[in-house]
Amino acid sequence: MIQYIPGGGRFLYSAFSLFNNRDIIAFFENLGIALKEEDNGRMFPVSDKAKTVVDALIGKARSLGVRLLTHHPVQEVLFAENGVQGVKLTTGEQIEAKSVIIATGGNLSRIPVNRDGYPWAIAAGHTITELYPTEVPIISKEPFITDRSLQGLSLRNVKLAVINAKGKTVVAHQGDMIFTHFGLSGPIALRCSGFIRGVKKKSGSNEVRLTLDLFPEMSQAGLDAYLRGLLADEPKKTLKNVLKGTIPERLLPILFERSDLSGETTFEHLPKEPWLAFTANLKNFSIMVTGTRPFEEAFVTGGGIHLKEISPQTMESKLMPGLFFCGEVLDIHGYTGGYNITAAFATGYTAGHHAGLLAQGH
Ligand SMILES: Cc1cc2nc3c(=O)[nH]c(=O)nc-3n(C[C@H](O)[C@H](O)[C@H](O)COP(=O)(O)OP(=O)(O)OC[C@H]3O[C@@H](n4cnc5c(N)ncnc54)[C@H](O)[C@@H]3O)c2cc1C
Numbered sequence: 001m002i003q004y005i006p007g008g009g010r011f012l013y014s015a016f017s018l019f020n021n022r023d024i025i026a027f028f029e030n031l032g033i034a035l036k037e038e039d040n041g042r043m044f045p046v047s048d049k050a051k052t053v054v055d056a057l058i059g060k061a062r063s064l065g066v067r068l069l070t071h072h073p074v075q076e077v078l079f080a081e082n083g084v085q086g087v088k089l090t091t092g093e094q095i096e097a098k099s100v101i102i103a104t105g106g107n108l109s110r111i112p113v114n115r116d117g118y119p120w121a122i123a124a125g126h127t128i129t130e131l132y133p134t135e136v137p138i139i140s141k142e143p144f145i146t147d148r149s150l151q152g153l154s155l156r157n158v159k160l161a162v163i164n165a166k167g168k169t170v171v172a173h174q175g176d177m178i179f180t181h182f183g184l185s186g187p188i189a190l191r192c193s194g195f196i197r198g199v200k201k202k203s204g205s206n207e208v209r210l211t212l213d214l215f216p217e218m219s220q221a222g223l224d225a226y227l228r229g230l231l232a233d234e235p236k237k238t239l240k241n242v243l244k245g246t247i248p249e250r251l252l253p254i255l256f257e258r259s260d261l262s263g264e265t266t267f268e269h270l271p272k273e274p275w276l277a278f279t280a281n282l283k284n285f286s287i288m289v290t291g292t293r294p295f296e297e298a299f300v301t302g303g304g305i306h307l308k309e310i311s312p313q314t315m316e317s318k319l320m321p322g323l324f325f326c327g328e329v330l331d332i333h334g335y336t337g338g339y340n341i342t343a344a345f346a347t348g349y350t351a352g353h354h355a356g357l358l359a360q361g362h
């Protein structure tokens with residue numbers, strides 16, 4: 001689980017030992033929700049409705065005697081010198097509490113009051129690491145992006161890698177992606193997106209190099225032999241015409257240009273060096289990118305409450321007794337596919353459990 005949560009995943013060992021993905025499944029099944037598994041182990045209610053989950057959670061809370069106040073935004077968390085005191089609602093009502101959990105989510109909300117978790121944490125002495133959009137499409141100013149020649153082209157089972165200034169691969173993901181009018185999107189582009197800011201910052205450059213491997217299951221030598229085989233079968237046909245069945249046709253002119261190879265040539269006249277460059281480009285197609293799209297288009301917030309200031313065993317603040325945090329407001333971010341929700345449930349359970357114990361004087 002932790003390898004799918006590149007932002008702060010290791011902080012979650014304790015929380016997952018208390019409440020992990022299997023516990024989440026058991027928890028909802030015990031609430032009477034029938035679950036089904038879809039691709040990559042993702043779990044959904046059989047009803048396919050989020051409302052089923054919400055209703056079950058609200059029903060359970062009510063059955064335990066929890067007082068629920070919806071449409072009552074919290075304006076302020078109240079602190080005394082020795083710990084939290086409670087909360088003040090926008091209605092002016094104050095609610096006293098020995099423990100308070102800040103569970104306000106990330107920075108994606110369009111509703112300003114829903115981003116209040118950060119100022120409350122700052123008021124308690126916490127640090128917020130830089131917030132940035134992650135699991136978000138990537139921007140590129142490459143000519144083939146700006147002239148829109150690849151817009152809408154989707155690639156299946158390719159490998160995209162983020163390369164640092166030293167030429168080392170920071171992260172690589174294999175799967176599907178799509179070229180858009182501004183850059184790259186699709187599952188593997190989203191997964192790579194969270195690493196771009198860090199590489200850019202470290203190198204001080206405005207651009208980061210991504211590399212695309214169009215044939216991740218083959219070595220360059222294997223690919224060379226495979227393509228030569230195809231060309232040899234039709235030695236009088238142009239490269240362009242033979243290869244368009246194997247390589248996306250819209251990519252071919254760019255690949256030919258980058259390799260100094262003419263698409264009009266034939267197998268009989270295949271020039272050695274340009275052909276080598278061509279197969280190298282198929283395995284290592286460089287795409288310079290400048291950054292990512294904004295929060296409005298992101299699935300997840302990178303950055304948040306500094307994890308060094310939170311106890312991983314309880315989710316309680318190390319700075320303000322009785323103050324707890326859980327979910328995306330923390331400096332934790334995972335890949336899409338359920339990992340953020342899993343992290344939110346695990347930290348939520350841990351915070352709830354310990355906040356409850358504290359409130360009961362344990
Ligand atoms: C479009 C979209 C798709 C996503 N897809 C995935 C996915 O496939 N897989 C995945 O793992 N994650 C996904 N995520 C991320 C995931 O939804 C979040 O990580 C997760 O919901 C975070 O849970 P949370 O409880 O911390 O915060 P949230 O779910 O954001 O809940 C925060 C709650 O706090 C309330 N709140 C905020 N301020 C106040 C206040 N002042 N007073 C009272 N209440 C307040 C808000 O109204 C909100 O209900 C997606 C996110 C988006 C936006």
